[in-house]
Amino acid sequence: MALVSVQRTVEFTLYYRGDLKSNGKPADKHAIRREFHLQLRDLWAHLPLSVFADKLLRLPPPNDLGILREHHGYTFAPLVCQSLGLVAELRIRLLWPAAPGAIITSGGDIDNRLKTLLDALKYPSEATALPPDAIPAENEDPFYCLLEDDSLVTRLSVETDRLLVPVATPAEVVLFIHVRTKQLKVMWGTIGLA
DSSP, X not given: OOOOOOOEEEEXXXXXXXXXXXXXXXXXXXXXXXXXXXXXXXXTTSTTHHHHHHHHSSOOOTTOOOOOEEETTEEEEEEEOGGGTEEEEEEEEEXXXXXXXXXXXXXXXXXXXXXXXXXXXXXXXXXXXXXXXXXXXXXXXXXXXXXXXXXXXXXXXXXXXXXXXXXXXXXXXXXXXXXXXXXXXXXGGGTTOO
């Protein structure tokens, strides 16, 4: 008898237009994180996540499935987290105000820009990951983010192309981030999550 591993998925696309700086500071990353928070908050209002919101969006007592993380006055809700057995694949389309390939030589290298982006997609667990004066806005409780940790990204692809509209700064980009989550382990409380 063979064991069968079932992988369930959820797919969606996040959008961002704004500055994506090489080696972004905590304030830069948090500004991007706030843009994604609004989209992820809306995602939690739709199936299949809406079915699990009451169960997962609460602080867990021991041995519970809650995903909320309290940190520096915020309550974060990372969708892709170990407790749910989820990982993510990211396919990024990055539009940039220069010729394709120039992102490597003009205004900062792509790997440091991607580090800024990945840091903005994850729950800021380190003490220095948030700006010192950051406080949650009225609509930021909980504060939705994509990743508990960027180690949960199992596949990452990036395609760059020219952005054909005027930009306010040389660091301005348009991003389409196609997210595909995979549930690697199914638990009683998460059956049907994907």
